[in-house]
Amino acid sequence: MTITALSLGALLAAAAMETPPAPAAGPSGPLQQKLAPALARYTDDVLFGTVWPSPGLSPRDRSLIVISALIATNKPAQLTGHLNRALANGVTPVEASGVLTHLAFYAGWPNAVSALEVYDRVYTDRKIDVAALQAKVGRLADDDGFGRSAEAALAPTAPKFARLSEEVVFGDLWRRSDLSARDRALVTIAALTAMGEADQLAPYLRRGREAGLKPAEVTEAITHLAFYAGWPRATEALGSVARTLEAKP
Amino acid sequence: MTITALSLGALLAAAAMETPPAPAAGPSGPLQQKLAPALARYTDDVLFGTVWPSPGLSPRDRSLIVISALIATNKPAQLTGHLNRALANGVTPVEASGVLTHLAFYAGWPNAVSALEVYDRVYTDRKIDVAALQAKVGRLADDDGFGRSAEAALAPTAPKFARLSEEVVFGDLWRRSDLSARDRALVTIAALTAMGEADQLAPYLRRGREAGLKPAEVTEAITHLAFYAGWPRATEALGSVARTLEAKP
Amino acid sequence: MTITALSLGALLAAAAMETPPAPAAGPSGPLQQKLAPALARYTDDVLFGTVWPSPGLSPRDRSLIVISALIATNKPAQLTGHLNRALANGVTPVEASGVLTHLAFYAGWPNAVSALEVYDRVYTDRKIDVAALQAKVGRLADDDGFGRSAEAALAPTAPKFARLSEEVVFGDLWRRSDLSARDRALVTIAALTAMGEADQLAPYLRRGREAGLKPAEVTEAITHLAFYAGWPRATEALGSVARTLEAKP
Numbered sequence: 001m002t003i004t005a006l007s008l009g010a011l012l013a014a015a016a017m018e019t020p021p022a023p024a025a026g027p028s029g030p031l032q033q034k035l036a037p038a039l040a041r042y043t044d045d046v047l048f049g050t051v052w053p054s055p056g057l058s059p060r061d062r063s064l065i066v067i068s069a070l071i072a073t074n075k076p077a078q079l080t081g082h083l084n085r086a087l088a089n090g091v092t093p094v095e096a097s098g099v100l101t102h103l104a105f106y107a108g109w110p111n112a113v114s115a116l117e118v119y120d121r122v123y124t125d126r127k128i129d130v131a132a133l134q135a136k137v138g139r140l141a142d143d144d145g146f147g148r149s150a151e152a153a154l155a156p157t158a159p160k161f162a163r164l165s166e167e168v169v170f171g172d173l174w175r176r177s178d179l180s181a182r183d184r185a186l187v188t189i190a191a192l193t194a195m196g197e198a199d200q201l202a203p204y205l206r207r208g209r210e211a212g213l214k215p216a217e218v219t220e221a222i223t224h225l226a227f228y229a230g231w232p233r234a235t236e237a238l239g240s241v242a243r244t245l246e247a248k249p
Numbered sequence: 250m251t252i253t254a255l256s257l258g259a260l261l262a263a264a265a266m267e268t269p270p271a272p273a274a275g276p277s278g279p280l281q282q283k284l285a286p287a288l289a290r291y292t293d294d295v296l297f298g299t300v301w302p303s304p305g306l307s308p309r310d311r312s313l314i315v316i317s318a319l320i321a322t323n324k325p326a327q328l329t330g331h332l333n334r335a336l337a338n339g340v341t342p343v344e345a346s347g348v349l350t351h352l353a354f355y356a357g358w359p360n361a362v363s364a365l366e367v368y369d370r371v372y373t374d375r376k377i378d379v380a381a382l383q384a385k386v387g388r389l390a391d392d393d394g395f396g397r398s399a400e401a402a403l404a405p406t407a408p409k410f411a412r413l414s415e416e417v418v419f420g421d422l423w424r425r426s427d428l429s430a431r432d433r434a435l436v437t438i439a440a441l442t443a444m445g446e447a448d449q450l451a452p453y454l455r456r457g458r459e460a461g462l463k464p465a466e467v468t469e470a471i472t473h474l475a476f477y478a479g480w481p482r483a484t485e486a487l488g489s490v491a492r493t494l495e496a497k498p
Numbered sequence: 499m500t501i502t503a504l505s506l507g508a509l510l511a512a513a514a515m516e517t518p519p520a521p522a523a524g525p526s527g528p529l530q531q532k533l534a535p536a537l538a539r540y541t542d543d544v545l546f547g548t549v550w551p552s553p554g555l556s557p558r559d560r561s562l563i564v565i566s567a568l569i570a571t572n573k574p575a576q577l578t579g580h581l582n583r584a585l586a587n588g589v590t591p592v593e594a595s596g597v598l599t600h601l602a603f604y605a606g607w608p609n610a611v612s613a614l615e616v617y618d619r620v621y622t623d624r625k626i627d628v629a630a631l632q633a634k635v636g637r638l639a640d641d642d643g644f645g646r647s648a649e650a651a652l653a654p655t656a657p658k659f660a661r662l663s664e665e666v667v668f669g670d671l672w673r674r675s676d677l678s679a680r681d682r683a684l685v686t687i688a689a690l691t692a693m694g695e696a697d698q699l700a701p702y703l704r705r706g707r708e709a710g711l712k713p714a715e716v717t718e719a720i721t722h723l724a725f726y727a728g729w730p731r732a733t734e735a736l737g738s739v740a741r742t743l744e745a746k747p
Contacts, residue, residue: 031365034379035372038386038425039350039361046417047358056409070359072728074573075323078359101537108692108728109545110568110576112537116529123533130532137536151733157740158717160554161724161732168544169729176536194357196445196694197730219407226410230321230357231418232446234410235400242406280614283628284621287635287674288599288610295666296607305658319608324572327608443606445694468656475659479570479606480667481695483659484649491655 047227056220060090061186065221067091068099068187069194069228071115072107079118084126093128094135098178099187105169106191138177181211186221189237193222194229198236205244215245296476305469309339310435314470316340317348317436318443318477320364321356328367333375342377343384347427348436354418355440387426430460435470438486442471443478447485451493464494545725554718558588559684563719565589566597566685567692567726569613570605577616582624591626592633596676597685603667604689636675679709684719687735691720692727696734700742713743 026033027048028040052062063086070079086096100119104112123130151165174184185208192201205218218241226234275282276297277289301311312335319328335345349368353361372379400414423433434457441450454467467490475483524531525546526538550560561584568577584594598617602610621628649663672682683706690699703716716739724732 031369032362035365035368035382036346036349036361037383038347038427039353042350042353042417042422043358046413051413054409073323073357073359074571075359075363077363097534098536100534101540104537104540105724106728106730108571108726108731109541110571110573110726111728112534113530114573114575116533119533120529133533134535154733154736154740157743158721158736160552161717161721161736164544164549164721164724165729168540173540178536192730195728195730197734200730200733219410223407223410223413226413227354228357228359230355230360230444231414232355232441232444232449233357235403235449236446238403238407238410242403245406280618281611284614284617284631285595285598285610286632287596287676288602291599291602291666291671292607295662300662303658322572322606322608324608324612326612468659472656472659472662475662476603477606477608479604479609479693480663481604481690481693481698482606484652484698485695487652487656487659491652494655 051224051227054220057217057224058090060086061217061221062224063089063091064095064099064183064186065190065225066228067096068103068190069225071100071103071111072191072194073229074107074111074114076114076118079115080122083118083122087122087126087128093123093130094133094178095183097133098176098184101176102173102179102184102187103191105173106188107195139175140177140181142171142175182208182213185211185213186217189218190221190225193225193233193237196233196236198233198240201237201240202244202247205241215241300473300476303469306466306473307339309335310466310470311473312338312340313344313348313432313435314439314474315477316345317352317439318474320349320352320360321440321443322478323360323363325363325367328364329371332367332371336371336375336377342372342379342382343427344432346382347425347433350425351422351428351433351436352440354422355437356444388424389426389430391420391424431457431462434460434462435466438467439470439474442474442482442486445482445485447482447489450486450489451496454490454493464490549722549725552718555715555722556588558584559715559719560722561587561589562593562597562681562684563688563723564726565594566601566688567723569598569601569609570689570692571727572605572609572612574612574616577613578620581616581620585620585624585626591621591628591631592676593681595631596674596682599674600671600677600682600685601689603671604686605693637673638675638679640669640673680706680711683709683711684715687716688719688723691723691731691735694731694734696731696738699735699738700745703739703742713739 026040026044028043032040032043052059063082066082067079067086070076070082083096087093091099096119100112100115103115151162151169155162174181179187185204188204189201189208192198192204208218209215219238222234222237222241225237275289275293277292281289281292301308312331315331316328316335319325319331332345336342340348345368349361349364352364400411400418404411423430428436434453437453438450438457441447441453457467458464468487471483471486471490474486524538524542526541530538530541550557561580564580565577565584568574568580581594585591589597594617598610598613601613649660649667653660672679677685683702686702687699687706690696690702706716707713717736720732720735720739723735
């Protein structure tokens with residue numbers, strides 16, 4: 001379902017003028033319908049009616065970026081439902097655990113640790129075989145120089161930080177094969193967007209493109225994240241995307 | 250009560266040198282008095298003794314911006330008391346629910362959903378008639394072009410985001426009459442300040458001024474929010490206000 | 499233990515290729531080992547194996563910045579363990595309470611209030627004599643003009659905010675002797691880094707240096723905080739440090 005020029009605006013305008021329908025079982029749930037019926041309408045008609053089913057990005061990728069944003073902004077309460085949805089949408093447990101490990105570095109250990117308890121409950125409820133998470137993880141080829149410009153530029157000021165970035169983040173974390181380079185870039189873009197770190201997106205936008213992430217997928221992902229991290233964060237991130245695309249030789 | 254040139258500094262300086270008084274029932278509460286008596290003093294003398302009663306902004310507006318900041322920064326624990334205070338200070342349940350819906354877009358769905366449980370408890374405790382929340386909401390006249398420059402500029406890069414901004418956020422959400430345009434601007438300014446999105450304040454400052462929000466009210470609101478979102482966020486937001494006022498033709 | 503050129507990268511590379519060892523009792527804990535073994539490895543080998551024991555900053559100072567970052571980003575769940583660690587590492591209860599009061603201003607009252615319940619539990623568990631927290635606090639000499647440029651520049655736009663900054667924050671809070679000026683600067687730098695307010699670091703970097711905080715300690719602190727607030731926040735903060743050092747006459 002895509003947004004056509006008239007449909008969404010007309011639908012909303014009509015809905016606003018009419019007596020709301022009796023509360024029904026929808027993604028919005030009874031509390032939204034009782035306390036904020038307009039919010040329920042936006043949830044059902046726009047977010048779940050239009051954005052989630054939109055063909056510009058797979059449900060699996062939408063789930064990947066939503067769990068990334070929820071972990072990066074410390075929303076364990078909402079993560080429960082969305083981690084379940086992610087696993088149902090095709091994110092594997094190995095990938096989901098890879099997201100957690102990745103975001104410990106990008107959003108800080110405390111956010112990852114908070115999410116860990118949600119993972120435990122969801123994996124237990126879904127009877128996921130956690131032994132598979134202990135399997136050996138392969139290593140991707142190193143991608144020389146990727147994304148390291150900012151950190152390398154800091155070497156004179158902060159040599160240990162530059163070393164940790166080089167050896168641990170780029171030399172080890174990014175070379176793990178539990179997430180593809182394309183997914184790792186997408187997860188990072190989602191986290192930076194949600195954290196309000198749009199100024200640091202550029203190297204990851206480039207890394208994603210090299211690894212097969214299409215520009216249209218990136219803008220669709222950030223559009224989706226407007227609903228999970230707020231319009232201002234998406235506006236900033238898309239501004240950064242626009243500048244990066246223009247700067248492309 | 251306003252701050253006079255000598256009173257506050259002299260009061261604090263004197264207090265710091267003397268034996269603290271026995272803990273008393275104040276807004277600070279027993280935990281602050283026991284574990285951080287200086288914090289209790291700032292809470293009682295400065296925040297509740299000077300800032301809240303200051304005449305530059307009505308108690309109702311102060312409550313409106315505080316619940317906005319608490320929702321936008323995901324502080325459900327503190328929202329309970331402040332939502333009660335807001336309703337006591339004259340924010341209507343329809344307006345409070347309007348804030349929630351508005352901030353789903355500006356601060357993301359998860360923050361609104363977290364706040365929803367607080368709303369349910371507070372509305373239930375206060376025996377608020379939630380049927381009134383289901384009433385039809387009118388539509389304000391469209392204000393051509395307001396605040397859409399940033400989003401419209403993104404149309405070549407992110408056409409769907411520009412469409413959602415135009416049709417849903419500006420064409421629908423901002424035209425709802427559950428919040429006045431003046432209040433909606435104030436709520437947005439509070440949320441952007443608290444989220445650290447000072448760079449995006451300009452169109453909302455202009456929109457607020459057009460809708461009757463006085464510049465002195467805006468600076469008073471951001472000064473108040475320094476206590477709820479931290480000094481650095483207020484400093485940034487006031488810097489943005491200063492630049493926007495200067496840029497005024 | 500410092501990072502040598504080969505050890506850490508080689509260790510991690512080797513570990514990634516081998517069957518992981520049986521879960522052992524380490525700082526990572528059983529959940530990380532079960533659900534995200536790579537995260538457990540980074541926790542044990544890098545964060546607690548290399549960063550925490552590194553000689554560039556004392557364990558006491560590392561604890562001081564970690565509790566500051568956790569309070570400033572509202573992580574009460576993780577604060578429990580780290581406040582215990584801080585007290586064990588030599589942060590005194592008076593200092594820890596001073597951090598809380600200080601961060602009410604820098605990160606907002608709600609974050610301080612959330613932390614207060616953690617403090618109460620930890621102080622009670624450790625049988626800390628809270629009567630000592632009620633003792634008179636001395637006053638440091640005023641440091642004319644420090645850090646007030648941003649706030650003073652806002653006086654024409656926001657005179658009350660400039661007054662509160664001058665009289666309460668710089669004229670009172672910063673002159674309290676429960677935290678040394680050096681520690682107060684370090685706590686502020688940690689909070690600004692964790693909050694993503696790198697643009698506001700400069701006056702506090704200067705104030706810290708005047709009070710004896712070495713540039714190498716600052717970069718070591720921010721490197722440590724990369725693990726608690728995320729790589730992007732540390733990258734931004736170190737960029738600000740580099741610019742401030744360059745701007746030094």
